[in-house]
Amino acid sequence: MKRIVLFFLILFSLSCDDGDLDIASFDFEETVNLCGEFTLYRLSTNEHKEALIVTLSTDQIKKDTIPVLPVQVTKTGPYTVTDRVFDSEVTSSYFCTVVPPVEPKVLKNWEGETGTIFVQNNPIFDIDEVTIIGWEHIVVLQDVVLKSGDESLIFNDTYLFGTIETGV
Secondary structure, three states, X not given: OHXXXXXXXXXXXXXXXXXXXXXXXXXXXXXXXXXXXXXXXXXXXXXXXXXXXXXXXXXXXXXOOOOOOOEEOOOOOOOEEEEXXXXXXXXXXXXXXXXXXXXXXXXXXXXXXXXXXXXXXXXXXXXOOOOEEEEEEEEEEEEEEEEEOOEEEEEEEXXXXXXXXXXX
């Protein structure tokens, strides 16, 4: 009986492999990075093996105080939300090249199917409180649903994606 129990314990321990876990963590650094004019991304605090990516257009990232209308997330752009889990650390070169490199390998790609993206554009003033020296863009996601195959990730309610600053 002891041999049978030992056999199953050994079999069970050999069959477990949590090294290839590819679950989204949603634990991201505070910094919002910008590539080009409209690709924003945040990297995970877990060795930068995950990225939350938002793609916008000139209609949202404006250097103007006129309110921006919210846009609907679409799977194929121009307004996308994607969460990617990688097999190793990802860097800005992955996002900032015309053709993304083949490494690191994408383990899981969650694409936004529905939801809303809100952007608020605010001027940043010089100490004279009159001269605009830059712009702050606050990006908020609301009720975003990401899918990968039959699996879904849901941003219930409102999620502050973050703030980026651009020059004048």
